[in-house]
Amino acid sequence: MSTTTAQAGTPGAGPDAVVPKAQDDGAGPDRRRRDRLSRHNLAGWLFSTPFLVLFLTFMAFPIVATLLMSFTDFGLRNVTDPLSAQFVGLDNYTKLFQDDKFLKALFNTGYFVVLGVPLTIGSGLAAAVLLNSGIDRLRTFFRVGFYAPVVTAIVAVAVIWRFVLDPSEGLIAGLGHQLGVQTPDFLGSETLAMPSLIMMAVWRNMGSAMVLFLAGLQAIPTEVREAARIDGAGIFQEFRRITVPLLRPTMLYVAVMTTIGFLNVFEEPFVMTDGGPSDSTLTISLHMYREGFDFFHMGYASAMAYVLFVIVLAITTLQLRLLKDKT
């Protein structure tokens, strides 16, 4: 991400003038720099070792292993004897796209992302703009409140929401009863279960988008807003012409991070609906978990993990392209 590297040189900008700093590039190939470079090689690698060892063991190796497993019939017996798995070529992948459950999970995950991500970003942005609209009292109070769901465990939140939506004892059913309205069985309905999960996810993740947008909004210099106002811009013009364009880097980051999170949705359907009713909330991660750890079709589940990863990569790249070009 270029937004992250751009910052690199700035904090040390002042001191640079006094002590020639051996930064990555820019400086000429002077002797001093070369000496320093060689002097830090050992220390640099020693300081990197713990991270690198853990990274190689628990990330790099498993990523490659998942790919290899996805070309085999890896099953329960291979857990104790991994090397005896048979190579089956692209079978797992061709099977995936004939698997109605997987296609359904693909659709459901898409549904979750397409509706959930814009709603999360929209409500997060709205909350941030409201909090940043010049109010001084209770700002922290509201911010803490909106952010609270983000810090709580999804599992606990899902358990709470399952109860809130409970058709007989739930909060919503009770409130409906009070108003004389018959509320539906949200999680028991094929059409309403997924929207219910989406609402819950928006409720939980809105706060993290809000905090990022707030930081972005505060980085917009007051002078710019003042100038716009003096030139006669109304609130909406100011929002459209100043806020939105200047928030684009934040928007990019929020969109990418929210999308990655939502594509991997697992806990909500696992706890609240178990993928039902009739697979209407089965997501890719949940299907993968079941195939992998309930039925031990691990080769098949690996192929699923890779399809999901490729989707994540493709969408992230697309977002980076789309949102960056307009900057």
Add this chain to the structure above:
Amino acid sequence: MSTTETRAPLAAPASRARRDPAARARRTLVYVLLTLGLIVTVAPFAWMALSSFKTQRELGASPPVWLPSEWTLDNFRELLDRMDVGQALFNSLLVAVFVTVCNLLFCSMLGYALAKLNFAGKRPIFGIVLGALMVPGNLMLLPMFVMMSAMGLIDSYAALILPFAAGAFGVFLMRQFIQAIPDELLEAARMDGAREWYIFWRIVLPLVKPALATLSIFVFLGSWNNFLWPLVATNDPGKYTLPVALATFATDPTQADGSNGVLMAGAFLVVLPVLLVFVLLQRFFTQGIATAGLK
């Protein structure tokens, strides 16, 4: 607002907003909207907390009862009977503490190297860190399970701790903060003959204490709330972390009857410590996110 009034360019619009009825109406609207949003955000938590103290009869009452007319601890007692809360709490704490300590050390080590040392391979390592930020955890799930089984580590604390012992997010955060330390300070120590480890341990770490605080909160919470890997890596209920124990209980069809109150008691115990910590330390959260996300 005395501070704003001393600053000329801001004073005019601020005081005008006070008097202008349209601006006042707008402020009122802002507060109304924020309050509505807050009610929606907090209501499920309030409902959960209050329900966990209700009797069975009031749990199913219609219209719903907000405040229990008689407060009871029955739900918590039954929870302790049906689920080993103490053990799960201990497991969650132990794992979270170890994961946090490892992250503080390993992430600041690499953060220091990336921010202040020049060595061959620095750029690719930073690339790895950025890439690792984007990799979804469930891509590694299946081989990790096979790996841990092969090493006999299923149902061990090591399996729950090691995969999360050095997160890319932490490296990134620490690098950002360590970069702001002036180079002369480190140069001066080097002139005096200090070793890199000494500089790191005695000069750098004390200077980035706020960052370490932020990082520990994030890592601790991440570990406390982590679910999928602990679910996969444990079969023995004695090794369940709190979320796994709660989810196992919540999705067990044999436990379903009349268990809403008990489940709320469970959710209450999982959520309460986290919410308390968050409210007390909320300053560090927002700082951390802003730094990691936008710089």
